[in-house]
Amino acid sequence: MNSPDAPHQVNLNVTSSQGNWLAILTVSITAFALVTSEFLPIGVLNAIAQELDVTVGSAGLMITLPGIMGAFAAPLVSVWAKQLDRRYLLIGLTAIMVIANYMTSVVQSFEWLLFSRFFLGIAIGGFWATAIALSGRVAPPHLPIAKATAIVMAGVTLATVLGVPIGTWLSELYGWRSAFLITAIIGAVILVLECIFLPKLPPSSAIQYRDLPALFINPKARKGLVIILLMGLAHFSTYSYLAPFFKNVAGFDGSTISALLLIYGISGFLGNAFAGFSSNINVRYTLAGIGVCFAIVFMSFPYFAVHLFGAYLLTALWGFAFGAFPTSANIWMFVHAPESVEKGMPLFVGMFQIMIATGALFGGYIVDHFSANSLLYSVLIFIGFALISVFTYSRGLNNPKIQCPNT
Template identity: 35%
Template sequence: MRSAPRGWLGVAAVASATFTVVTSEMLPVGLLTPIGSALKVSEGTAGLTLTVTGVVGAVSAPLLTPLLGRFDRRTVLCALMAVLAAGNLLAAWSANFAVMVVARVLVGIGMGGVWAIAAGLAARLVARKAIGSATSLIFSGIALASVLGVPAGTYIGELADWRTAFIAVGALALVVLVALAVLLPRLPAEQGVLLGGVMRLCGEARVRTGLGVVALLVTGHFAAYTYVRPVLEEVSGASAGTIGTLLLVYGIAGVAGNFAAGAGAGRSPRSTLMVISAVLATTVVLVPVLGGSLLTAGVLLAVWGLSYGGVSVSTQTWLLASAPQAREAVSSLFVGVFNAAIALGALTGGLAADGAGATAVMWLGGVLGVAALAVTALGKAPSSGRH
């Protein structure tokens, strides 16, 4: 029988882990210029620190799950947080770019493994009726990383230097490791998972549909969001300070969207994702059309954040309900596709921006959002989000 207080403390610890891994992944966003200067590479090359981590996370998630075998998941999470801490601390002491790449590979391994395991743990920590809320709390760590984690890292970099920012996140990973060790119960592996078993899940129609929706929504979002700053500068004439405020509004709305969508997806994943897809596609397309006013741009960014904030928890709920007997395996596929879509979105957005101008990325994001809506409506879906 699960202890309610202990279970929720465990959920909070897991949420802190997702916050830490996503902060670690995205930390270079606000530090590219000083990193490039210190390591004597261009900002474009420094940006590969994000690409490397994303690609490694996408590959490691489905590969690590079979390799973890029968190890207790509390022990595994603690070990992965140690790898994450090591990656951040090595990044802080990088003497050249090659060492930084090795460090970011370690961060990718830790991130992919932690996210794959954490995504399905709510069902093992709280009562069945609370699984939706617990899953939302775990995924709130991802949303909060964008609102608090990355800006905090950038702020530390400004106050001290970029190496101190990596040391701070490495230290946070060690604190979270201790919290996981103390607050989580023993979590024996539910069943052995083979790589072939992970891949066979792609043959399940509901899983295949869910992964397709993840790929389309996340690719579309990052194709547009990666280039939101030049779009806002071009369309609304926003200054750097104003854009920072607009993105903070976006992030806060994203946290709210995470919890709202978690409640809705527990009842009907299909309906929730149809609303998310429609709103996201419409909002992204309207940014270059109606974003000339800063007030309108702020409203559109808030609605965009509200819709995208619900993508992670809704799609994860869909996939867990589609394969309740293989939570870790389907979660590893989810993490792999999600991270691959982030990389693909940034790449295709860059090609669109270079070829047709910055505002073209918004139209690309809108088209992919409409495609996600069609797949959600027409594909095979779980009857409810219970798992």
Template identity: 45%
Template sequence: MAIPTDGGIAIDAPPKATLKSWFALLSVAIGAFALVTSEFLPVGLLSGVAADLHVSVGTAGLMVTAPGIIAAFAAPLVTVSVGKLDRRILLCLLTLLMVIANLVSAFAPNFTVLVIGRLLLGIGIGGFWATAIALSGRLAPAGVSMGRASSIIFTGVTMATVFGVPLGTWIGDIFGWRATFGITGLLGAIVLLGQLFMLPSLPATSAVRLIDLPHVFRHKYARVGLLGIVFLVTAHFAAYTYVTPFFKVISGFHAELISTLLLVYGLAGVVGNILAGIAASRDIRKTFMMVVLLMGAAMMIFPLFGVTTLGAVLTIALWGLAFGGLPVCANMWMFAAAPEAMESGAAIVVSTFQVGIAVGSLLGGGVVDHLNIPSVMWMGGAFAILALVTLASFGRGLPKTVEAQPVASH
């Protein structure tokens, strides 16, 4: 059966999946794991970096803000600038940039150089996400829907929160934050080798032009979804960036318990990713609204219940469950709103996501420095309410599912 690719050219899907096709998809998922681990490592290292490089905790939060700002611009610009470059080569180059960025951070003599390393990472983040998600249909084995393929890639994201960030926090507590960045760079190098051997050639079916990017905004539901995404991502990263300092300063938890709580968050995120993938295949809008509702509730009750061990376990698990479904819902919403613009739509979603990360962590740092840590949780809850109102009020009429089918080319 002839099926359209992300560039609009129809090709025939193979009759059955191959082992090679699964390895190719998994190599991208593992790359997502390494990338997200790199991006969010500072969440568990803020206090150590702040103390070692003599900056405030709020200023140290720039390690999250800086790559977010760059990634917001990199997603569309990389997509446009690479033209018809083979996407396999592009993914490998972006993974290499991640390795370099982590090594720069590991050996940074001061906070300025550390931020430069994080800026380099931002280029890799934006370019990788825009490319990988748009290619999910072409990488999907035969018989696997694009939604499921995207969910598999996003499993790398949730697994990063399960093992990457908590493990990075543990390594940082024992060997120091520099060792955490160094080991993550080594992981990236291993991922790069895997991609070189596992990814098939992925020639571009068309080049995305700069003039194509605004096309996405012509769709009402795309605009609504992007606004909801930026509100919710801002909410999350305004608050979650300072979860570790909250546990240390407000709750008085020891390092081992904090690592365990971050693990609980990640495990709940895996469950949330799976459940959201199933639910979104039936009704994207209702699933996204439920994700927003649960995440907002977790933030609002966190300052009240996060001060006790049991309360912290329950609230961080609820938070992780909701956040695990966010990436799937955000991208599936955009694919449903603008199915003819997969690659440019994916780039815009990445940019919007990164804008939310940058704005959220920046606002969070200001609130922490000028007020207190619990206040940033309440602010996050307020932004989540804005996201829920946006999707509920203006998202009616969005197609329930994504009609486009995947393409496997292996």
């Protein structure tokens, strides 16, 4: 018997005959490259700050600026690209990613470096505002949308498991610029694959500006947005400074930090798989469990993560919690506001980018003016309010009905 928060007999079958396995795998690889590009600075903030003679907090703007631009690009690209074939849209966004990463690898001033990251935000916001909606159309015929979306999201998980740790390792061997250059080369290969394998994807419907706030208007979705925003701010405020904590506070070397980031990614993969199962049973309690995991990590990190065993254990728990977080956030929306998801997705993506940008900015300020430990303690406030919101009764949350139309 399903829990009250479980979706009821959702039919997510795809009837499109355009897609194929090579097309959806190409989109998944694109997601891998984009997420790697967005979060690659996390593992090399110290090296960038040292070479360009800026503080670690200032270097954190490399994560903040793509988030700011992505927050604007997600809704604007969705509305402006009304009649544009989505195939050409994805190709264009991938080209922007290639150019931005190449610029990051060669520019010599911090100002131009930040401009290249701001430019990258266009690709990030535009891609995520369209990729989930397109997943069913690029998939093989009759593959359920849920599985198609999972394949696309696998690129995100792979980026956390391999992309950022490998980028950190490459930067230790050849310098931080090499990591961005290699990412640009990978993007160029993906660009060729998209031109070959992506089918024509004419827009099925046009999104208007008045459609964008759909999730914010729905009260059950709005409650989820508050919970997601608070948890997201707590995570992104601290995750951006994970590598600096290990280096400057714990005193670990580069190879150890790379191994810890790898553990984080592997745990995230497991968390993502767990959330897909757990959220179908009870998405509300799944989010509550994620919040508790975050709280344990942030309270314990200053005391136990300075020792190698504690660092591995808490990093694994952190990765597991965040791996489960985006999946649970999306399932909350599909469970409690299925009729609003398609139109509200661009602003939902924009909110995630705002979380990344605001979190990195807040974290940078606390790290520069106080300490990494102060940052970990301060975000417990966000987690506390999120848990209160999860368990605060809202009418209708315990009896959701979901009806997801075919693509």
